[in-house]
Amino acid sequence: MCTTIRPTLLALGAVAALALSLTACDDGSGTQNSGAADTSTSSAAASGSSSASSAGGGTSTSGGGGSSSGTGGGGVTAACTAKNTSVTFLQSSGHASDAQAAAATLKITNSSGAPCTIVGPTTVAADDDQGKASPVSGDNSEAGSDAVDVPAGATVVADVLYNDVNNEGTESARYTCPVQASHVKVALPKDAGTTVNVMKADGSPGGVFSVCGTDFKVGAFAAR
Secondary structure, three states, X not given: OHHHHHHHHHHHHHXXXXXXXXXXXXXXXXXXXXXXXHHHHHHHHHHHHHHHHHHHHHHHHHHHHHHHHHHHHOOXXXXXXOOOEEEEEEOOOOXXXXXXXXXXXXXXXXXXXXXXXXXXXXXXXXXXXXXXXXOEEEEOOOOOOOOEEEOOOOEEEEEEEEOOOOOOOOHHHOOOOOEEEOEEEEEOOOOOOEEEEEEOOOOOOOOOEEEOOOEOEEOXXXXX
């Protein structure tokens, strides 16, 4: 009996051991699969984190670009000069009186495709056509020469106040002043200036800037 039972017990033990081994392998396989899943999940999470980080970097870069663009868009406006403006000078529509001076009109038009600015005093100078009197000049340093922006195609205007009545001459020469200028030189701030013909008050050619006295006043520029 002992001889018969022993092999049977051994056989049963071997089967049990085999079953345990198979169970252990299944469990191990499950664990490995679970581990692989965990590893895959970790990789996916890492990938997601990397993508998020990359996306965040893109946002930061885009933001930086926007800031840079904004800075670039706030550039300094060019100065108004003889190169990017045109000048018109109109004689006064009426003579001076005891109550008020004659008022010529100085127009500066931005002839470029971009805005420009006038900062500082603008000077107007006039020579007598016959050279019989000393030149006269005036500027707007007292009237106001703060920065004035002139959009592309726009015009700013300043009054030029002067005396055109000769109280020392005869009645026939009452409106004949020492300086009879058919043209004037207008110099914007820090610019060499440009010489233009004096126009009549209505804008037609043939005007005269007739100045009695040694100077005149240029007003501040304003849009009109």
